Amino acid sequence: MSRRSWLVLITVLSAAALYRDRLRAVLEQASANVRDFDLPSAGAYDALVASVLEGFYDRVAGEVAAAHPGGKVLEVGSGPGRLAVRLAREAPGMTLTGVDISGAMVERANRRAARAGLSERVRFRVGDVAALPLPDGEFDGVVSTLSLHHWSDPARGLAEIHRILKPGGEARIYDLAHWLWLPARGGDRLARLTAASPFGEGQVEVVRWPGSVPAFVLLRLRRAGEARS
Ligand SMILES: C[S@@+](CC[C@H](N)C(=O)[O-])C[C@H]1O[C@@H](n2cnc3c(N)ncnc32)[C@H](O)[C@@H]1O
Known part of the structure; x- marks a missing residue:
C-alpha cells in the first residue's frame, strides 16, 4: 500500500474510533425508525x-x-x-x-x-x-x-x-x-x-x-x- 493509502486508512479509522458513540446512536435511531415504520418528518414519510x-x-x-x-x-x-x-x-x-x-x-x-x-x-x-x-x-x-x-x-x-x-x-x-x-x-x-x-x-x-x-x-x-x- 502507498503512503497516501495508509494515511487515508488511519484517518478513517481514527474518525470512526472518535465518533463511535455518535455513529452507534445514529444507526440505532435509523434501525428504530425502520422497525417502527417511522420517518423523521411528515414530508419524508409522505414521499x-x-x-x-x-x-x-x-x-x-x-x-x-x-x-x-x-x-x-x-x-x-x-x-x-x-x-x-x-x-x-x-x-x-x-x-x-x-x-x-x-x-x-x-x-x-x-x-x-x-x-x-x-x-x-x-x-x-x-x-x-x-x-x-x-x-x-x-x-x-x-x-x-x-x-x-x-x-x-x-x-x-x-x-x-x-x-x-x-x-x-x-x-x-x-x-x-x-x-x-x-x-x-x-x-x-x-x-x-x-x-x-x-x-x-x-x-x-x-x-x-x-x-x-x-x-x-x-x-x-x-x-x-x-x-x-
Ligand atoms: C406510520 S404512520 C401511518 C400514517 C397513515 N395512517 C398511513 O397509513 O400512511 C403512523 C401515524 O400514527 C400517528 N400516531 C402515532 N401515535 C398516535 C396516537 N397515540 N394517536 C394518534 N395518532 C398517532 C403518527 O403521528 C403517524 O402519523
Missing part, C-alpha cells in the same frame, strides 16, 4: 412510504366505502391524509374526520384535502387516540392504517374508539403483520388486547398485500347494539 402504499389504500378505501357509503367515519393516526382523500372520492356521501398526534401530519393532510376540493367533508385535527377529542357515539365507522404499533397506550386507544362509535358501528384497524413487528409485540397480542377491551371480542385477519405477501393484519371490532342510520 417515501405513504406514496408506495397507494394500492393498499385503494383496497382499504374500497372496503370502508362499501361498509359506510353515507356515514361518518373517523380515521385514527391519519398521517398525511392519503387514505382519507381516497375514501372521500370513493364514497361521495361520507364525511371524514382524521385525528393524528402529529401537528405536521395534520397540516399536511388538511392541505391535501383542500387541494382535492374536499375540505367540506374531510377534516383533520390533532389528537391522541388515548384521549380522542370527540363526543360519544358519533361515528358509524373507524379506520386506521399502520398506526396501532405507535400507540403508547393501545388498550386506552381501543376503549376510546369504542366510546366514539355508534352502537353497531365497526372499527377496521390495519397494521403491520406480526412477523414485521418486534417479536415481543407480536404473537397473539391483538387478540389479548381485544379481549381486554370494551369490544370484548373481534376478528384478526391476515391481509395479503402486495400480491400474496401477508404483510398486514386487520383487526375488526364491532360495538354491540343495533346500527341506526
Whole structure:
C-alpha cells in the first residue's frame, strides 16, 4: 500500500474510533425508525412510504366505502391524509374526520384535502387516540392504517374508539403483520388486547398485500347494539 493509502486508512479509522458513540446512536435511531415504520418528518414519510402504499389504500378505501357509503367515519393516526382523500372520492356521501398526534401530519393532510376540493367533508385535527377529542357515539365507522404499533397506550386507544362509535358501528384497524413487528409485540397480542377491551371480542385477519405477501393484519371490532342510520 502507498503512503497516501495508509494515511487515508488511519484517518478513517481514527474518525470512526472518535465518533463511535455518535455513529452507534445514529444507526440505532435509523434501525428504530425502520422497525417502527417511522420517518423523521411528515414530508419524508409522505414521499417515501405513504406514496408506495397507494394500492393498499385503494383496497382499504374500497372496503370502508362499501361498509359506510353515507356515514361518518373517523380515521385514527391519519398521517398525511392519503387514505382519507381516497375514501372521500370513493364514497361521495361520507364525511371524514382524521385525528393524528402529529401537528405536521395534520397540516399536511388538511392541505391535501383542500387541494382535492374536499375540505367540506374531510377534516383533520390533532389528537391522541388515548384521549380522542370527540363526543360519544358519533361515528358509524373507524379506520386506521399502520398506526396501532405507535400507540403508547393501545388498550386506552381501543376503549376510546369504542366510546366514539355508534352502537353497531365497526372499527377496521390495519397494521403491520406480526412477523414485521418486534417479536415481543407480536404473537397473539391483538387478540389479548381485544379481549381486554370494551369490544370484548373481534376478528384478526391476515391481509395479503402486495400480491400474496401477508404483510398486514386487520383487526375488526364491532360495538354491540343495533346500527341506526
Ligand atoms: C406510520 S404512520 C401511518 C400514517 C397513515 N395512517 C398511513 O397509513 O400512511 C403512523 C401515524 O400514527 C400517528 N400516531 C402515532 N401515535 C398516535 C396516537 N397515540 N394517536 C394518534 N395518532 C398517532 C403518527 O403521528 C403517524 O402519523
